[in-house]
Amino acid sequence: MPKAKKVSENRVAFYCQGCKGSHQIDPGRWEFNGDFERPTISPSILVNSMHYPEGGKWPTDSEHARMMAGERIEGVPSICHSFVRDGRIEYLNDCTHELRGQTVDLQEFKE
Numbered sequence: 001m002p003k004a005k006k007v008s009e010n011r012v013a014f015y016c017q018g019c020k021g022s023h024q025i026d027p028g029r030w031e032f033n034g035d036f037e038r039p040t041i042s043p044s045i046l047v048n049s050m051h052y053p054e055g056g057k058w059p060t061d062s063e064h065a066r067m068m069a070g071e072r073i074e075g076v077p078s079i080c081h082s083f084v085r086d087g088r089i090e091y092l093n094d095c096t097h098e099l100r101g102q103t104v105d106l107q108e109f110k111e
């Protein structure tokens, strides 16, 4: 069951359950063991991004309705910091999502 996937020449992607989306690394910049079933990637992966206040990458219907009514909705910064080791993902304590501080099995990578 593949847990990582080569999506282009210099991109390897895996699914992050904390962010509910994929993260991609450049195997030229990170050390990747080449094992898509039990990936190990080092050093750690730090993703800084923004999300909508209700938690999504895209606005919810209610947020969209408020924006369409002229309200300014500020993005909330999110941090995801993890180690991928032997098919598992270890989330560090500076993550802003609910899996902070936990280690979980990577899920199968699907498109």
Ligand SMILES: [Zn+2]
Pocket (backbone or CB within 6 Å): 016, 017, 018, 019, 020, 023, 047, 080, 081
């Ligand atoms: Zn993440």
